[in-house]
Amino acid sequence: MRLKRAKAYKKQMAVYVHSFKFKAPFQTLVDADIVIHCYNIKYNILKGLSSTVQGEIKPMITQCCMEQLYKTNDEKLIALGKKFERRRCNHKPAIDADRCIESVTNIDGENKHRYVVATQSERLRKQLRKIPGVPLIYMNPGVMVMEMISKASETHRDQIESAKLTTGLNRTGADADDASAEPQRKRRKVKEPNPLSVKKKHTVKPPTNQGDDDKKPQRRKRGKRKPGDSASQGPEPPAAAATASPTSPSDTATTDSAAIANANEKSAPADDA
Numbered sequence: 001m002r003l004k005r006a007k008a009y010k011k012q013m014a015v016y017v018h019s020f021k022f023k024a025p026f027q028t029l030v031d032a033d034i035v036i037h038c039y040n041i042k043y044n045i046l047k048g049l050s051s052t053v054q055g056e057i058k059p060m061i062t063q064c065c066m067e068q069l070y071k072t073n074d075e076k077l078i079a080l081g082k083k084f085e086r087r088r089c090n091h092k093p094a095i096d097a098d099r100c101i102e103s104v105t106n107i108d109g110e111n112k113h114r115y116v117v118a119t120q121s122e123r124l125r126k127q128l129r130k131i132p133g134v135p136l137i138y139m140n141p142g143v144m145v146m147e148m149i150s151k152a153s154e155t156h157r158d159q160i161e162s163a164k165l166t167t168g169l170n171r172t173g174a175d176a177d178d179a180s181a182e183p184q185r186k187r188r189k190v191k192e193p194n195p196l197s198v199k200k201k202h203t204v205k206p207p208t209n210q211g212d213d214d215k216k217p218q219r220r221k222r223g224k225r226k227p228g229d230s231a232s233q234g235p236e237p238p239a240a241a242a243t244a245s246p247t248s249p250s251d252t253a254t255t256d257s258a259a260i261a262n263a264n265e266k267s268a269p270a271d272d273a
């Protein structure tokens with residue numbers, strides 16, 4: 001594929017993705033004629049379709065079109081047709097390919113299943129151009145071609161774009177709706193539990209915790225240290241006193257330890273003297 005055409009197709013597919021919610025793998029519906037055409041000229045239809053839509057495809061064929069391939073009695077052609085996933089159309093007996101494909105593509109004026117349609121029927125393509133958001137592909141004799149975006153599709157895209165500009169990004173377009181609706185719900189979910197939990201923490205936990213933090217460790221330290229201090233360890237009491245000194249209860253501790261130290265110092269020289 002020439003670079004220019006590849007770029008044009010990429011641009012077109014981007015419109016289908018952004019404005020019509022197409023997603024890879026792109027469901028690509030073929031008619032029997034394009035399969036036969038490609039088979040006859042030994043053109044790799046699957047590869048061609050994938051490179052035309054510039055992405056992974058999910059190749060599909062309706063029961064009616066498959067029926068058409070069976071009628072050829074060409075085993076290789078039938079085998080090629082079987083590579084496409086069968087799209088159930090439930091037409092019994094099989095109907096005309098154009099009507100069949102249109103019936104599965106045009107659902108109440110919309111391309112509901114987001115099909116890319118590859119057909120050799122000019123008549124069918126003309127019908128599908130009226131439906132917004134139907135990428136159309138055909139073989140122009142040895143070259144696979146994607147049609148320009150139809151006027152119906154352009155109008156629809158413009159409506160979406162203008163709606164985005166006028167009413168804000170959050171409220172327009174199917175994509176925007178989905179994107180905006182979910183985060184809002186999530187935010188509400190997050191907001192509701194948070195205030196409750198925060199209130200509980202503020203009202204109940206902090207005072208008790210702080211009280212515990214302030215009192216319990218210090219008490220424990222004092223309780224443990226006091227006997228330890230007086231009994232054996234020399235270097236620890238001054239350090240504990242230095243850290244605990246700003247608080248009032250610790251002052252007593254410092255005075256106690258200081259008093260003990262003073263007493264020791266006094267008693268020692270007194271003994272010497």
Ligand SMILES: [Zn+2]
Binds near residue numbers: 062089090
């Ligand atoms: Zn059918």
